[in-house]
Amino acid sequence: xxxxxxxxxxxxxxxxxxxxxxxxxxxxxxxxxxxxxxxxxxxxxxxxxxxxxxxxxxxxxxxxxxxxxxxxxxxxxxxxxxxxxxxxxxxxxxxxxxxxxxxxxxxxxxxxxxxxxxxxxxxxxxxxxxxxxxxxxxxxxxxxxxxxxxxxxxxxxxxxxxxxxxxxxxxxxxxxxxxxxxxxxxxxxxxxxxxxxxxxxxxxxxxxxxxxxxxxxxxxxxxxxxxxxxxxxxxxxxxxxxxxxxxxxxxxxxxxxxxxxxxxxxxxxxxxxxxxxxxxxxxxxxxxxxxxxxxxxxxxxxxxxxxxxxxxxxxxxxxxxxxxxxxxxxxxxxxxxxxxxxxxxxxxxxxxxxxxxxxxxxxxxxxxxxxxxxxxxxxxxxxxxxxxxxxxxxxxxxxxxxxxx
Amino acid sequence: xxxxxxxxxxxxxxxxxxxxxxxxxxxxxxxxxxxxxxxxxxxxxxxxxxxxxxxxxxxxxxxxxxxxxxxxxxxxxxxxxxxxxxxxxxxxxxxxxxxxxxxxxxxxxxxxxxxxxxxxxxxxxxxxxxxxxxxxxxxxxxxxxxxxxxxxxxxxxxxxxxxxxxxxxxxxxxxxxxxxxxxxxxxxxxxxxxxxxxxxxxxxxxxxxxxxxxxxxxxxxxxxxxxxxxxxxxxxxxxxxxxxxxxxxxxxxxxxxxxxxxxxxxxxxxxxxxxxxxxxxxxxxxxxxxxxxxxxxxxxxxxxxxxxxxxxxxxxxxxxxxxxxxxxxxxxxxxxxxxxxxxxxxxxxxxxxxxxxxxxxxxxxxxxxxxxxxxxxxxxxxxxxxxxxxxxxxxxxxxxxxxxxxxxx
Numbered sequence: 001x002x003x004x005x006x007x008x009x010x011x012x013x014x015x016x017x018x019x020x021x022x023x024x025x026x027x028x029x030x031x032x033x034x035x036x037x038x039x040x041x042x043x044x045x046x047x048x049x050x051x052x053x054x055x056x057x058x059x060x061x062x063x064x065x066x067x068x069x070x071x072x073x074x075x076x077x078x079x080x081x082x083x084x085x086x087x088x089x090x091x092x093x094x095x096x097x098x099x100x101x102x103x104x105x106x107x108x109x110x111x112x113x114x115x116x117x118x119x120x121x122x123x124x125x126x127x128x129x130x131x132x133x134x135x136x137x138x139x140x141x142x143x144x145x146x147x148x149x150x151x152x153x154x155x156x157x158x159x160x161x162x163x164x165x166x167x168x169x170x171x172x173x174x175x176x177x178x179x180x181x182x183x184x185x186x187x188x189x190x191x192x193x194x195x196x197x198x199x200x201x202x203x204x205x206x207x208x209x210x211x212x213x214x215x216x217x218x219x220x221x222x223x224x225x226x227x228x229x230x231x232x233x234x235x236x237x238x239x240x241x242x243x244x245x246x247x248x249x250x251x252x253x254x255x256x257x258x259x260x261x262x263x264x265x266x267x268x269x270x271x272x273x274x275x276x277x278x279x280x281x282x283x284x285x286x287x288x289x290x291x292x293x294x295x296x297x298x299x300x301x302x303x304x305x306x307x308x309x310x311x312x313x314x315x316x317x318x319x320x321x322x323x324x325x326x327x328x329x330x331x332x333x334x335x336x337x338x339x340x341x342x343x344x345x346x347x348x349x350x351x352x353x354x355x356x357x358x359x360x361x362x363x364x365x366x367x368x369x370x371x372x373x374x375x376x377x378x379x380x381x382x383x384x385x386x387x388x389x390x391x392x393x394x395x396x397x398x399x400x401x402x403x404x405x
Numbered sequence: 406x407x408x409x410x411x412x413x414x415x416x417x418x419x420x421x422x423x424x425x426x427x428x429x430x431x432x433x434x435x436x437x438x439x440x441x442x443x444x445x446x447x448x449x450x451x452x453x454x455x456x457x458x459x460x461x462x463x464x465x466x467x468x469x470x471x472x473x474x475x476x477x478x479x480x481x482x483x484x485x486x487x488x489x490x491x492x493x494x495x496x497x498x499x500x501x502x503x504x505x506x507x508x509x510x511x512x513x514x515x516x517x518x519x520x521x522x523x524x525x526x527x528x529x530x531x532x533x534x535x536x537x538x539x540x541x542x543x544x545x546x547x548x549x550x551x552x553x554x555x556x557x558x559x560x561x562x563x564x565x566x567x568x569x570x571x572x573x574x575x576x577x578x579x580x581x582x583x584x585x586x587x588x589x590x591x592x593x594x595x596x597x598x599x600x601x602x603x604x605x606x607x608x609x610x611x612x613x614x615x616x617x618x619x620x621x622x623x624x625x626x627x628x629x630x631x632x633x634x635x636x637x638x639x640x641x642x643x644x645x646x647x648x649x650x651x652x653x654x655x656x657x658x659x660x661x662x663x664x665x666x667x668x669x670x671x672x673x674x675x676x677x678x679x680x681x682x683x684x685x686x687x688x689x690x691x692x693x694x695x696x697x698x699x700x701x702x703x704x705x706x707x708x709x710x711x712x713x714x715x716x717x718x719x720x721x722x723x724x725x726x727x728x729x730x731x732x733x734x735x736x737x738x739x740x741x742x743x744x745x746x747x748x749x750x751x752x753x754x755x756x757x758x759x760x761x762x763x764x765x766x767x768x769x770x771x772x773x774x775x776x777x778x779x780x781x782x783x784x785x786x787x788x789x790x791x792x793x794x795x796x797x798x799x800x801x802x803x804x805x806x807x808x809x810x811x812x813x814x
Contacts, residue, residue: 006607019630031603051650052631052638064638065631134771139745142725143672147653148732151664156655157736158585161573166655166662166734169584170570170645176628180595185770187602188444192419192775194609200774208751209769211740213591218752219476220464221737222763228464233559233583237462241559243568243580250646252580254563320555322564324581327636327643330566330626335551341623353637359623360600361546363527364615365607 005032006365010190011387013089013096014038014073015113017045019146019172020130020206021102022069023179028098028186029072030358030367036074036096036383038089039376041405048376054350061349061375068355070373071343076384077377077404084403086112091388094121097193098186102130105140115201124199126189130182134205144206149174153210158217160230167230177213178206239287240266240294243324244302246310252324253307255298255314260284265317270301343369380404418445419775423605426451426504427485428492428525429514430458432558432590433542433621435481437512437597442484443768443777449504449793450485453492454812456786457482466760472786473759477587479783480765483755487784488793489814496813498524503798506534510601514542514593517552527616537614538604540597546620556621561589565625570632572645581645592628593621652697655734656709661717662734665708670694675727679720680711757782790814 010033014025022037022045029035039045047066054062061067079085090113093099099118101108108114108129115127129135132144150156150168160167185202193199211218221227235241235256240263243252257263260283267276275281275297280290287294302310307323314321323329331354336342343357358367384390384398398404423446427438435450435457442448450457459481460472472478488504491497501524505511513525520526520541527539541547544556545564562568562583572582600617608614626633635641653666667673673694677686685691685707690700697704712720717733724731733739740746741764753767760782768777794800794814808814 004607004610006603008610023628027599031599031606047631050631052635052641054638056639064634067638068631068634128770133745134749137745137748139725143728143730144732145666145668145730148664148666148730151655151662151734152732154735154737154740155585156664156734157662159571159582161579161582164573165657167573167582168571168653168655169588170567170572170582171628171630171632173584173588173628176630177592177595180592180599180628181769184440184595184598184602185772187599187606188419189772189775190606191423191602192421192772194606195422196775198774200772202773203771204769205749205751208746208749208766211746211751211766212769213588214586214737215480215766216462216464216477216586217737218740218766219480219763221741222765223464223466223474223476223760224468225738227737228585230585233580235559238557241557243559243563243583245580250577250644252563254560254568256557256559258557315554318555320557320560322554322556322560324563324569325566326569327566327629327633328640330633331636335545335549336623336626338549339546339620339623341620341626350638353634355637356623356627356629356633359596359620359627360603361618362600362604362607362615363617364611364613365604367603 004365005367006362007031007033010034010098011096012036012098012100013092015099015101015108016130017102018047019175020178020182021100022047023176024128024130024182024186025073025100026069026071027180027183030369032367034074035072036076036092036379037070037374038078039075040079041077041376054353059349067347067350067353067373071355071369072371073374074379074383075374075377076380079403079405080111082403084398084401088384088388088403089113090121093118093125095387096122097126097190099125099127100130100182100186104143105131105133105135119199124193124197126186126193126199126202128182128186128202128204130178130204130206132206134208135203146172146175146178146206149178149206149210152207154214154217155210158214158228158230161232162230164230174206174210178204178209181209181212234291237284239284239291240298242295244295244299246302246307247305251307253302253310254322254324256320258320262319263287266314266319269313269317272297272301345369345372347372348375377404416776418778419772420444420446423447423510424508425449425510425512426508427512431514432459432481432587433593433597434512434514435459436591436594437540437601438485439481439483440595440598441601443779445775445778448485450482450487450784451490451501451504452487452786454489454814460786471759479757479760479763482783483765484780485784486789486793487787488790489787491813492523494813496808496811500794500798500813502533505530505537508534508537509605510538510540512540512542512597512601516555517543517547531614535614536608536612538601538608538617539614540601540617540619542593542597542619542621544621546623547618558587558589559583561621561625564622565589566629566633567625569644574645574649577646589621589625592624593619596624648698650698652694652701652704654705656705656712658712658715658717658720661736663712663717663720664732664734666730668730672729673697676724676729679723679727679729753779755779755782758785787814
């Protein structure tokens with residue numbers, strides 16, 4: 001095993017904030033890049049202001065959202081409205097490999113930090129802009145938030161019960177998805193630079209990265225001028241395929257039966273010989289035609305059991321099942337803890353909290369969260385001196401002149 | 406036969422020269438392979454002789470099932486060459502070893518319990534190619550008490566904690582609801598793409614390959630935003646039935662649906678102006694976003710009343726011109742007609758010998774120097790057997806025939 005991490009020696013000047021951008025740079029931090037977030041005391045990141053906060057006590061360093069999305073990063077405060085602040089930002093870019101930002105299209109240009117300027121400072125810089133609509137096109141100035149990507153991309157129009165309006169998916173899916181695609185793009189650009197010496201600008205539209213998730217719907221429209229119908233949790237090729245009520249309040253188990261043989265196994269487990277021999281359910285076509293009755297029959301069995309017991313029993317027989325697990329159950333999940341998936345580092349203000357960690361296990365260059373999310377501006381002095389070569393006196397003067405706010 | 410990718414002059418993509426072998430079924434490995442292929446990597450897709458199960462999923466033209474016309478398969482396998490190979494046979498595993506000898510990355514989503522019998526164990530592959538990156542995607546990872554659990558997209562969306570968040574608020578009688586499509590597969594795929602490129606970049610420094618173990622469940626827990634972390638921070642459990650602090654919903658217009666969202670106070674004030682400053686907006690019930698969240702049911706009814714005779718187009722553009730982040734609830738047809746997406750050249754068209762010419766979702770990111778390209782359609786089953794086995798591995802034509810006769814390919 002190597003001490004080296006995949007992105008050891010790669011520095012990221014991270015101008016992102018809120019959701020998609022920080023999730024992009026989180027992946028780069030997971031891979032070992034030195035990610036330096038440029039923050040501002042007067043324009044706090046939204047994720048430093050919203051719940052959940054540790055033990056109900058608010059504060060910019062106590063927010064779960066920020067502390068989850070910014071693990072492993074550094075934070076400096078710069079007032080980019082002051083020429084000296086802008087100058088420091090440019091010096092940082094000059095020593096960086098990647099610049100990431102997710103302001104609305106055009107904002108970086110107006111601040112004097114557009115790609116055309118930055119590439120004169122660092123000719124092989126890789127710059128990624130993650131925006132809702134992309135940098136070009138008639139709607140590029142429009143305002144977008146991650147939750148809006150679910151309806152915009154068409155995913156909402158495909159999600160929902162057959163008799164319901166389009167529905168959201170329960171979280172702001174467009175943001176992490178855009179961030180992940182952004183991290184992939186940055187890595188590809190780093191590979192390109194390693195081969196050719198050339199940096200470049202990457203224009204990522206969260207709308208487009210979200211449409212990438214509904215490819216089969218787009219194909220259906222192209223082929224037949226009709227989109228698939230909303231069908232709840234059902235599937236055209238498998239039945240039963242759904243969430244079934246279990247013992248307890250709002251407890252559910254997901255079950256998927258992939259073929260006729262699996263259906264016979266499920267019937268045997270449920271102890272329902274009458275269902276096993278019921279001609280209506282013998283074939284997929286029959287189960288689809290009689291799906292209400294099919295689901296009622298399975299529910300009659302699951303409601304008497306816990307979701308965990310259904311899962312254990314079905315999995316022991318090689319059938320796919322899992323409880324509709326809550327965040328508390330995830331946090332206490334023995335399997336995830338054994339991997340070990342969670343990152344438990346000591347943070348100066350919130351102590352040890354169990355964060356979601358790196359979802360990839362590398363055998364040779366193990367990627368782990370190496371430091372907790374930074375407190376606001378905690379690395380300003382260190383970055384100015386170690387990375388940018390300012391003396392302690394110069395840093396103190398900049399602080400006195402309110403450049404580091 | 407479609408043209409071989411390299412026969413057309415193109416600006417090379419950023420992953421030019423990277424050789425990838427992809428195998429498995431459905432979405433996760435295929436999407437990782439597609440992300441790399443679309444950026445210029447040479448991807449060989451190895452299918453079992455019966456074909457990737459995505460070929461059985463559709464959608465199909467005219468709704469007539471045909472293994473070469475499945476929309477899901479066509480979308481996920483652009484820019485790849487395709488061979489067939491039965492990894493359950495000794496001869497199949499031997500050929501696979503030869504294929505992998507010169508590869509940079511192998512990405513697969515076979516279940517951990519199958520790896521030994523398919524010859525996909527890291528030690529065996531690394532022995533003859535120590536610079537290989539092997540990316541193994543599995544439902545719950547290669548280790549831990551649930552490693553043998555079987556899964557499909559729905560059960561993974563449950564295991565990742567996401568299904569518990571989705572569904573109809575205020576309807577405890579209805580179950581939690583999964584997102585449409587194969588979302589667990591897509592998320593695992595993009596994570597596998599990131600990890601594979603990360604390992605390739607590491608290799609530039611170490612000279613060594615490695616094995617990457619990716620658990621789909623973990624990929625999903627990682628994207629839950631503030632929903633997982635709420636437990637360690639304030640011991641709350643978000644669900645579809647819970648209170649939402651930010652007023653947002655899908656509401657009907659005269660000709661479709663609009664998504665309404667106003668996070669910041671000035672956005673709400675601008676929305677009120679757009680509605681013509683109705684008297685009700687001035688009441689205590691809706692004075693700030695907390696009040697608007699608490700009284701959302703009442704507010705929703707008032708908004709719905711205002712929206713019912715408006716078009717999605719007028720509300721969307723009217724709101725956005727006032728910096729209010731409303732969004733259209735697009736249908737698939739709306740997307741293909743979108744002026745904005747088409748101005749950006751998002752959809753990419755290509756012909757396929759069986760499925761014909763279709764538009765596909767295109768570049769999810771635009772590279773200025775080394776662009777995303779659509780160079781060839783998804784391969785037909787075994788389309789490149791001769792080209793790969795004879796042209797690349799040097800098998801004689803008779804050997805190919807014998808492999809076909811013995812159903813190894």
